[in-house]
Amino acid sequence: MKSVKKKKFNDAYLFIIPYFTIFFTFVIALIAISVILSFTYYDTINFPSFVGLRNYVNLFTQDTDFMQFALPTTIKYALIIGPVGYMISFLMAWLLAQVSYKLRTVLAIILYSPSLTSGVLMTVIWKVTFSGDTRGYLNYFLLNLGLINEPVQWLQNTSMIFGIMIFVGLWASMSVGFLAMLSGILNIDKDLYEAAYVDGMKSRWQEIFYITIPSIKPQMLFGAVMAVVGTFNAAGMATALTGAYPPPQLAGWLIVDHMNDFGFGRYEMGYASAMSVVLLLIVMAFYSVSVRLFGEKKEKRIR
Amino acid sequence: MKKDKDTEQLRLEKLKKKLQKKSRRNYRRFQGIKINPSFFHKSQIKFLLLMLPMLIITLLPIVYIFSHAFKSLSELYAYPPKIFATRLTFDNFRNLILATSQTGVPFIRYVFNSVVSSALTIFFSLLIGSLAAYSFSFLKYKLKKPLFALNQLAIMIVPVAIAVPRFIVMSELGLTNNMLSHIIPLLAMPVGVFLIKQFMDQVPRELYESAKIDGANNFQIFWKIVIPLVKPALVTVAILAFQSSWNNVETSSLYVDDEALKTLPYYFSTLTLGTSAIAAQGMSAVASLIIFVPNIVLFILLQKNVMNTMAYSGIK
Numbered sequence: 317m318k319s320v321k322k323k324k325f326n327d328a329y330l331f332i333i334p335y336f337t338i339f340f341t342f343v344i345a346l347i348a349i350s351v352i353l354s355f356t357y358y359d360t361i362n363f364p365s366f367v368g369l370r371n372y373v374n375l376f377t378q379d380t381d382f383m384q385f386a387l388p389t390t391i392k393y394a395l396i397i398g399p400v401g402y403m404i405s406f407l408m409a410w411l412l413a414q415v416s417y418k419l420r421t422v423l424a425i426i427l428y429s430p431s432l433t434s435g436v437l438m439t440v441i442w443k444v445t446f447s448g449d450t451r452g453y454l455n456y457f458l459l460n461l462g463l464i465n466e467p468v469q470w471l472q473n474t475s476m477i478f479g480i481m482i483f484v485g486l487w488a489s490m491s492v493g494f495l496a497m498l499s500g501i502l503n504i505d506k507d508l509y510e511a512a513y514v515d516g517m518k519s520r521w522q523e524i525f526y527i528t529i530p531s532i533k534p535q536m537l538f539g540a541v542m543a544v545v546g547t548f549n550a551a552g553m554a555t556a557l558t559g560a561y562p563p564p565q566l567a568g569w570l571i572v573d574h575m576n577d578f579g580f581g582r583y584e585m586g587y588a589s590a591m592s593v594v595l596l597l598i599v600m601a602f603y604s605v606s607v608r609l610f611g612e613k614k615e616k617r618i619r
Numbered sequence: 620m621k622k623d624k625d626t627e628q629l630r631l632e633k634l635k636k637k638l639q640k641k642s643r644r645n646y647r648r649f650q651g652i653k654i655n656p657s658f659f660h661k662s663q664i665k666f667l668l669l670m671l672p673m674l675i676i677t678l679l680p681i682v683y684i685f686s687h688a689f690k691s692l693s694e695l696y697a698y699p700p701k702i703f704a705t706r707l708t709f710d711n712f713r714n715l716i717l718a719t720s721q722t723g724v725p726f727i728r729y730v731f732n733s734v735v736s737s738a739l740t741i742f743f744s745l746l747i748g749s750l751a752a753y754s755f756s757f758l759k760y761k762l763k764k765p766l767f768a769l770n771q772l773a774i775m776i777v778p779v780a781i782a783v784p785r786f787i788v789m790s791e792l793g794l795t796n797n798m799l800s801h802i803i804p805l806l807a808m809p810v811g812v813f814l815i816k817q818f819m820d821q822v823p824r825e826l827y828e829s830a831k832i833d834g835a836n837n838f839q840i841f842w843k844i845v846i847p848l849v850k851p852a853l854v855t856v857a858i859l860a861f862q863s864s865w866n867n868v869e870t871s872s873l874y875v876d877d878e879a880l881k882t883l884p885y886y887f888s889t890l891t892l893g894t895s896a897i898a899a900q901g902m903s904a905v906a907s908l909i910i911f912v913p914n915i916v917l918f919i920l921l922q923k924n925v926m927n928t929m930a931y932s933g934i935k
Contacts, residue, residue, distance in 0.1 A: 327837050328758035335751035336766065339807040341788065343773045349784035360783070408673060413654045414666040421922045423670065425915055426678050432862065432914045433680045433907075441683050487676050492859055496814055499851035502655050509654065528654075534817035542810070545775055572777055585783050592780030599775040 354589035364586060371590035382591070385566040386574040389478070390595075393570065394547040394602060396482055401489030402543035406536070408490060409498040410528065424498065430488040442484050443557055446470040471558045474567035481553050481568045491546055493539030500535030501528060533610070540606040548599050551576060571595050684911050687904035688712075695900055711901035718890055718902065724878050726886075733865060733883040736801035740864040741857050743802070748811040748856060749849070753841050755812070756819035757827055767816075773809040789874050800874045801882065805863055811856035818852035819845060854921040861917055866910065884910055 354371055356364035375382055408427055412420050425432075445453045448469040455467040470476055508527050517523060529536060554568030555561045562569060562577070571591060579588030656663065682703070687695065691708040719726040754760070755767050785804070794800045822845055830840045846853070871885030887906035 326758075326760050328754045328760040328763075331750040331754035331758065331837070331841075332760075332762075332766065335747040335807065335812065338747065338803065339751075339770070339773070339809070341792070342785070342804045342807055343776070343781075343809065344769060345788060346781035346784040347773070347776060349787065350781055353784070404673065408670060411666045411670050414656070415663050416656050416659050419659065421919060423674065424922065425918050426674055426681065427670075428677075428918070429681050430677055432918075433684070433911065441679055445679075490673075490677065492810065492814070492855060495855045495858070496817070496852070499855065500818075503851060504654065506654070534820045538814055538817045541771075541774065541813070548775075549777055551777075551779065572779055575777075575779055579779070579783065589780070589783075592777065595777060595780065596772075596775060599777075600772075603771070603775055 350589045350592055353586050354593045356586040358585040358589075359583045360585055361583075367586065371587045372594075374587070375590055375594065381566060381569070382571075382574055385569045386571045389567075389569055390548065390571045391598070393478075393481065393485065393550070393568075394544070397485040397489065397547040397550075398543050398602065398606075401486055401547070402493070402540055404486060405490050405494040405539060405543065406497055409494055409501055410524065412498055413501040424495075427490045428495065431491045442480070443471075443559070446480055446557065448472060472564060474565045477554055477558060477563060477567040480557060481550075484553060484557075485547065485550060489543070489546075491542060493535075493542035493546075496535045496542075497532060497539045500532035504528065504531045537607065537610040540610045541603060544602045544606050545599060548572070548595065548602075571598075681911075684904065684908050687901070688908040690901065690904070692901060711905045715890075715902045715905045722886075724881075728879055729881060729883045729886045732798070732801070732880060736798065736882065737861055737864040739802050740805050741860045744806045744808050744811060744860045745853055745856060747806060748808055749815050749846065749853065750841070752812050752815035752819055753837075753845060755816045756822075757840075757845070758837065770809045770812055773807075774813060786873065795874045796877050796880065797875075798880060801864070801867070801870050801880075804870070805860070805867070808856065808860060808863075811859060814856055815849055815852045818849040822848050850924045854924045857921060858918060862914065865913065 353364060355366060355368060357367050357370075358364035412424055412427070415423070444451075447453075447455065448467060448471055450456060450459060450467050452467065452470070454470065455464070458464045459467065470480060504527065508531065509523065512523070512527055517526065549572070550570060551572035553570070554563035555573070557568075558564060562573075572595070575588045575591045575595070578584045578591065686703050688711055689707045689709070691706060691710055694705065751770075755763065755770075789795060789800065789804065794803060826844060827840060830844055835843070866884055867882065868885045868888055871881040872888075875881055887903070887910065890902065890906065
């Protein structure tokens with residue numbers, strides 16, 4: 317057996333080389349450069365100078381905006397949007413699978429449309445909706461109904477800004493994970509359901525937990541990973557919503573915002589890179605939790 | 620004696636029928652509420668009602684884009700604010716056409732650049748991505764684990780974090796002022812590889828084994844057996860690739876100086892900068908409509924391929 321293996325060229329590398337050539341050049345190399353820059357002082361004009369761990373030390377000991385606002389807000393945001401958005405995505409995918417093809421396609425587009433529109437447009441819509449004067453859609457609507465007597469300053473109140481960000485985040489939570497789960501559910505072998513019902517499965521809840529979810533485990537994991545990663549990508553929301561930079565009392569200020577501020581506002585690229593490394597570590601922690609929750613316990617592979 | 624036997628048989632038959640009836644009833648109930656139904660039935664209304672709140676808020680961007688594009692200037696700034704346009708007007712379209720006819724580079728050139736770069740991005744990212752996913756799912760080689768770990772790591776990267784290094788690499792490679800600058804950097808899609816791999820993991824290993832025994836090589840198995848089975852994943856990745864390329868403004872603004880090599884969304888973003896703020900709002904609404912509609916069209920075209928691929932594959 318061994319000699320056969322040795323003689324053969326492993327053609328797996330033919331499959332992997334085209335992708336990884338581009339992947340290494342445009343993704344991995346960039347990450348590596350970013351990590352290296354995090355140990356330097358780099359203002360984009362002069363050549364980066366090595367400063368050791370100073371960026372990291374400063375980040376955790378002196379940057380109060382980071383420790384008091386950006387870090388806790390980001391984690392709070394991720395802990396809410398990740399799980400809740402994921403559950404909504406799965407629920408919507410499952411509900412969509414219950415209607416017939418044409419209607420489903422239309423509804424799927426509607427649910428996915430927040431992900432189709434670019435970020436700029438997305439905040440424009442919510443800005444006019446939550447606008448603090450009487451012209452804002454929500455204020456106008458509530459005034460007309462007589463629920464409020466004067467316009468509410470939705471976007472000036474710091475706790476409300478965070479609430480609105482959560483709302484917008486959930487609104488945009490049907491992303492690619494949702495599409496994957498939808499096609500996963502649609503492609504489950506119908507015989508499985510049939511057999512289970514003949515065997516005495518009673519309710520649709522049982523159907524979800526005994527047939528649907530186990531059958532689409534790979535897609536469930538993908539959806540979970542995308543839900544986690546997606547939440548950390550949100551940037552500039554508070555600024556776009558309030559129209560103030562930085563937003564009042566740094567409400568809704570996320571790590572990515574802080575990074576943008578230092579990287580492209582003050583040209584402290586080394587410091588911004590250190591922040592991106594810290595962010596990556598946080599995302600990795602969330603990722604490993606979701607893999608532990610949704611990944612297959614043991615790979616049941618033949619090969 | 621004989622009579623006894625008859626009654627015994629009769630009893631057995633009755634029992635059999637009863638059982639059959641029961642399972643048929645179960646079966647019918649199952650048929651009434653099955654997943655992926657082929658027609659509309661009033662029992663589906665409850666599912667629609669459950670989706671309704673989410674549908675209403677997600678419908679907003681579509682309504683907004685369409686109604687704004689057809690609103691007259693007075694309605695765009697009307698008080699009380701209107702969600703729907705009451706009087707349809709094509710003023711915004713006319714303004715946009717007027718503005719586009721005044722630029723040095725013909726408008727159709729931007730459309731051409733966008734369409735070509737999006738099409739090539741979709742094709743090549745799907746090709747190299749699915750090849751890589753196949754190797755992750757089916758093949759065995761030394762570097763598999765570390766490479767997959769790197770792929771997952773890349774998924775977790777926030778794009779802003781690598782913006783500066785990207786600029787360095789792009790200029791070092793000479794990928795500036797070039798049609799290829801729109802395409803090559805977008806071809807590696809770690810998310811796409813992960814998704815396709817997840818779908819490939821569901822393809823029964825027996826299928827792979829039996830094809831191997833029948834003498835098929837990896838490329839044949841990949842192309843003839845696995846690819847048709849993971850169409851839903853390919854479709855989803857195609858939608859993603861299209862989005863990343865079609866909506867991409869960054870390449871045109873940072874890496875391409877030649878006006879004739881820039882793309883449609885970039886052109887639209889500059890168009891609204893020059894004109895007065897009021898006319899710009901109407902025009903940018905039309906521009907976002909033009910950018911948005913191909914997304915929907917592609918989505919509808921590709922959705923057909925999402926369903927029932929496993930059902931026809933002969934896998935049971």
